[in-house]
Amino acid sequence: MQPKLEILERELIERILGEAFTLIAEPGVKVQAPAAVELLAGAGARIEEGVAHIPEALARRALASAPREFFLHNRAGEAVVRYGGDAVQFDPGSSCVHILDPATLEHRMTQAADLVRLVQVAEMLPQYAAQSTAVVCNDVPKETGDLYRLFLVLLHSSKPIVTGAFAAHSVPVMIELLAADSGGREALRRKPRAVFDVCPSPPLHWSEFAGQNLADLARAGVPAEVVSVPLAGAAAPVTLAGTLVQHAAECISGIVIHQLAQPGAPVVWGGAPAIFDMRSGITAMGAVETAMLNVACAQVGKHLGLPTHGYLTGSDAKVMDAQAGMESGVAALMGALGGINMISGAGMLDSLACHSAEKLVLDAETIAMAQRVLQGIRPRGESLALAMFAQAGLRGEFLKLAETRKLFRSEQHLPSSVIDRGSLHAWEQSGAKDTFARARERVAELLAAYRRPALAAEVEGELKAIVGEQARRAGMEQLPGLGT
Amino acid sequence: MHDDLYLALRQCIIDGDPEQAIELCQRALAAGIAALDAINEGLVPGLNHVGEQFAQGEMFLPDLVMAGEAMKAATAILEPAMQKAGARRETLGKVVLGTVQGDIHEIGKTLVGTMLSASGFEVHDLGVDVPFETFAVKARELNADVVGVSALLTTTMTGQKNVVEALERHGLRPRVKIVVGGAPVTRSWGEEIGADGYGEDALAAVALAKTLLGK
Known part of the structure; x- marks a missing residue:
């Protein structure tokens, strides 16, 4: 069995959904995108002063037409990420504005080169099933910032990608980039490589660009992840149960818009719910209640039979210290036990602001531990212990058994050099390094071993032509981050 | 003389209670207290207390926000009386x-x-x-x-x-x-x-x- 964490009783899930259906009808949902308003009105939702009142029956039809499962593909076309059931996968956090400088510990503004470095590290770590467009490139004009990030990830990675747009007009260009990479629009629809995060604004508000994104993605058959971001106590009710209601209402309304644009198009019950820190006013990504909210949101999504997403493994710490390890470890394990299909957020520090390659390396260890827990404890032979005792007897020399050698790799997760389990003497001899120092070394090793994945010359040319055109329009004289 | 009322005004800010603030301000005016005195002797000490407690980590953002709401409700009652008296609350800017x-x-x-x-x-x-x-x-x-x-x-x-x-x-x-x-x-x-x-x-x-x- 895959060990599981469930924190909502079935009766409470029903109540959460009951109140969510009530909310989307009254007070309703603010919808600013004309395309979304048109779809909702055409399907029988009452629209008054920019607010859509969505009847439960319409919402239930949309939830029923959304697929139960879909896959993301790598560049080779293999279905390597499964959205559905209790599959659990991780990807780095998205859209940070700072990077932790490993030498000075300064949080400095991110540039294209930082994104490339993070992508290279994540590419080398099997714990990351997908890449993300991890940081904002401050050396790229904001009009092209979103599509430029996707372009850099496509150039430097062959993994599936979790991405998103900053403006309505970017999505068609980003779809064009993905289609060029996949070998055309039909190929992209059949074997999508990326999923787009689309965020409602809390509470219950679909902005012009987010609403338009949903419609565009559905029509292109490119998966959309509805990432509702209720902030408990500030932009959502202070009670965790109340925040779950808002999250459900925001997700449901997004799925309604999405499915009306194209019934059956792939969509994810996603989210980054969090509590608002009542001292500092920040989004407390490392709080245990934030982890509880993510697990509970996914449980509601699973109850509806939908693929799920959450935002965990980040930390509010400013450097890669004990707080960072503790918060990320607890949250990643809870998310994994919650069976959340895609868990975003690894590598992040300072709430949602700062990324770190060193933390990506440490979080990979946490993720490996969580994945080991999911494999559970299972019998490996006819007997559990009797056959091995028959050989080892009371001398207890289990280390000499062939079974030990054969099975230890599947029984134990073997951590990388980031985790130190050696003797005190060995630790002292090797320089008495702490976790951060070991992580820095591992980052250097991974970067040295990284090779850019193969990309057909004509595809690369096409990607550069698409982005080059956009870059010229935005006044960029050169394209940063292209180096290998 | 009006010490109890000043203390109550201070407390309604600390409690973040706009309804109480309105009632107390009306009582203060009825008792002949100058609006400016009600602010400076009652409400402002309450706000200062909340600010200090917040800085020390003993009070939290909801306390701060509700204190602000109570202050807003109170000044809305006192403002017309202040204007009538030709008094002006000195602001920092x-x-x-x-x-x-x-x-x-x-x-x-x-x-x-x-x-x-x-x-x-x-x-x-x-x-x-x-x-x-x-x-x-x-x-x-x-x-x-x-x-x-x-x-x-x-x-x-x-x-x-x-x-x-x-x-x-x-x-x-x-x-x-x-x-x-x-x-x-x-x-x-x-x-x-x-x-x-x-x-x-x-x-x-x-x-x-x-x-x-x-x-």
Whole structure:
């Protein structure tokens, strides 16, 4: 069995959904995108002063037409990420504005080169099933910032990608980039490589660009992840149960818009719910209640039979210290036990602001531990212990058994050099390094071993032509981050 | 003489109870207490207490926000009496505040507004998604001392620069100070766009405004 964490009783899930259906009808949902308003009105939702009142029956039809499962593909076309059931996968956090400088510990503004470095590290770590467009490139004009990030990830990675747009007009260009990479629009629809995060604004508000994104993605058959971001106590009710209601209402309304644009198009019950820190006013990504909210949101999504997403493994710490390890470890394990299909957020520090390659390396260890827990404890032979005792007897020399050698790799997760389990003497001899120092070394090793994945010359040319055109329009004289 | 009433006024701010604040202010006026005295002897000590407790980590943002709500309710009752008496509450300065165009994040900006009002500034909150030009127009109209521009998104923080430019176009610089804040905003960003200061949080914003106005 895959060990599981469930924190909502079935009766409470029903109540959460009951109140969510009530909310989307009254007070309703603010919808600013004309395309979304048109779809909702055409399907029988009452629209008054920019607010859509969505009847439960319409919402239930949309939830029923959304697929139960879909896959993301790598560049080779293999279905390597499964959205559905209790599959659990991780990807780095998205859209940070700072990077932790490993030498000075300064949080400095991110540039294209930082994104490339993070992508290279994540590419080398099997714990990351997908890449993300991890940081904002401050050396790229904001009009092209979103599509430029996707372009850099496509150039430097062959993994599936979790991405998103900053403006309505970017999505068609980003779809064009993905289609060029996949070998055309039909190929992209059949074997999508990326999923787009689309965020409602809390509470219950679909902005012009987010609403338009949903419609565009559905029509292109490119998966959309509805990432509702209720902030408990500030932009959502202070009670965790109340925040779950808002999250459900925001997700449901997004799925309604999405499915009306194209019934059956792939969509994810996603989210980054969090509590608002009542001292500092920040989004407390490392709080245990934030982890509880993510697990509970996914449980509601699973109850509806939908693929799920959450935002965990980040930390509010400013450097890669004990707080960072503790918060990320607890949250990643809870998310994994919650069976959340895609868990975003690894590598992040300072709430949602700062990324770190060193933390990506440490979080990979946490993720490996969580994945080991999911494999559970299972019998490996006819007997559990009797056959091995028959050989080892009371001398207890289990280390000499062939079974030990054969099975230890599947029984134990073997951590990388980031985790130190050696003797005190060995630790002292090797320089008495702490976790951060070991992580820095591992980052250097991974970067040295990284090779850019193969990309057909004509595809690369096409990607550069698409982005080059956009870059010229935005006044960029050169394209940063292209180096290998 | 009116010590009990002053204490009750102080307490209603600490309790963050707007209804109680309204009732007590009406009682104070009926008892012949000058509106300005009710503010300075009752309400302000309450606000100061909340501010101190917050700084020490004993009180939290909801306490601060509700204290601000109680203060707002109280001054709404006392204001007409003050005007009639020709008295004016001395303020530390006028602040025009808003979240920049394209951004609808409210919380950080509202907290800053609450703390500034609580600390004795006159705050004009323009709300969210405020056009660049509007900051300048309002600053001129209200004869503001400080303009505060909030941005919560990396995509909208560039708008803070447009606000700086708008104030320059209107000839309001350098007299009107510009301060910036928001999750992605940093001190170096503030310097880059020519703002006068950056506040890390609501408390820092108050300290910044006081420093800029030499208070």
